[in-house]
Amino acid sequence: MGNANFVKRKSMKYVIGNNKFLEISPKAIEVFEKYKQNHGKNEAGGILLGRCYKDKIVIERVTSPNSSDKAMPTFFDRNREKAQQIVNGEWSYSKGERIYLGEWHTHSEPSPQPSKRDRDMIYNMLKNTIMEIDFLFTIIVGTNDYWVGYQKSKKLTQLKCIKKKVYGCKKFKTTVIIGDSSKLETLKGETD
Ligand SMILES: [Zn+2]
Numbered sequence: 001m002g003n004a005n006f007v008k009r010k011s012m013k014y015v016i017g018n019n020k021f022l023e024i025s026p027k028a029i030e031v032f033e034k035y036k037q038n039h040g041k042n043e044a045g046g047i048l049l050g051r052c053y054k055d056k057i058v059i060e061r062v063t064s065p066n067s068s069d070k071a072m073p074t075f076f077d078r079n080r081e082k083a084q085q086i087v088n089g090e091w092s093y094s095k096g097e098r099i100y101l102g103e104w105h106t107h108s109e110p111s112p113q114p115s116k117r118d119r120d121m122i123y124n125m126l127k128n129t130i131m132e133i134d135f136l137f138t139i140i141v142g143t144n145d146y147w148v149g150y151q152k153s154k155k156l157t158q159l160k161c162i163k164k165k166v167y168g169c170k171k172f173k174t175t176v177i178i179g180d181s182s183k184l185e186t187l188k189g190e191t192d
Contacts, residue, residue, distance in 0.1 A: 014148050014159035021056045022137065022148065022159060028062045032141045035065070037108040043076035045069070045105030047083050048137055049090050051097050059137070061090070062104055076105045100129070102137035102151075112142035114149060114156070122151045 012029060014022040028048070035044035046063035063086055065071055068079035090098045103122060107113075114122075122138040129136075138156070140147040148159045 012146075013162050015162055016057070016150060016159060019055055021162075022150070023056055023058045024139075024148075025050075025058060025060050028059050031062050031064055032104065032106075032139070032146070035106055036141055036143055037106040038143055040073060041106075041108075042071040042073055043106050043108075044071060045076045045078055045103065047078070047086065048101040048104055048139065049087070049098055050101050051094075052099070052133065057101065057137075059101055060098065073108065078103075099133070100131065101133075102139070104139040104141060106141045107143075109142050110144035112140040112145070112147045114138065114140060114147060119156055122149065122156065123154065126151050126153075 010029075011026055012024045014024075016022055031046075035041075037043065044065045046065060048059045049061045049063070050057060050059040063083065065076070066079065066082055068082050070077040087100045103125065105118075118138065118140065122136055126134075126136045135150060135152040138149040138151060140149075146161075148161070150157045150159050
């Protein structure tokens with residue numbers, strides 16, 4: 001596989017719109033990889049926290065499941081009060097800069113797709129949450145890939161991953177860089 005090792009060390013970048021990107025920090029990816037639903041594990045999930053800049057939004061931290069969440073192999077319901085406490089804490093600690101950005105949870109399928117319940121959930125969260133931003137993200141962590149969605153008003157759009165090549169996704173061929181042997185070292189060995 002090798003794929004997981006690759007993503008662990010790097011951030012991942014997705015396109016939101018013209019010159020606007022979503023970045024997922026390595027720290028967040030580490031949590032996703034840890035709770036990835038291999039071999040009959042329960043669904044896991046939590047909230048997304050991060051910062052908004054002019055040209056990008058960065059998911060800096062994601063919460064891990066805790067004992068007050070309800071988790072089963074095909075169901076996850078996070079505890080609302082606990083999440084609210086974390087949102088409040090992060091907000092004051094960062095002087096109002098690190099905010100709630102959405103939700104994440106796992107699926108036991110390689111290339112996850114949002115269920116009807118997932119779609120309703122993020123739409124309702126956006127509708128019923130009082131905040132400065134007018135969008136939310138929902139990330140579904142599959143066993144092989146992530147599904148990253150951007151909810152704005154009534155529309156949920158799947159965001160495209162860029163820089164996929166760097167993370168060792170399929171179709172990556174070894175690139176030859178003439179005259180720079182140091183770069184070759186890092187690119188080697190990810191051909192599908
Ligand atoms: Zn789901």
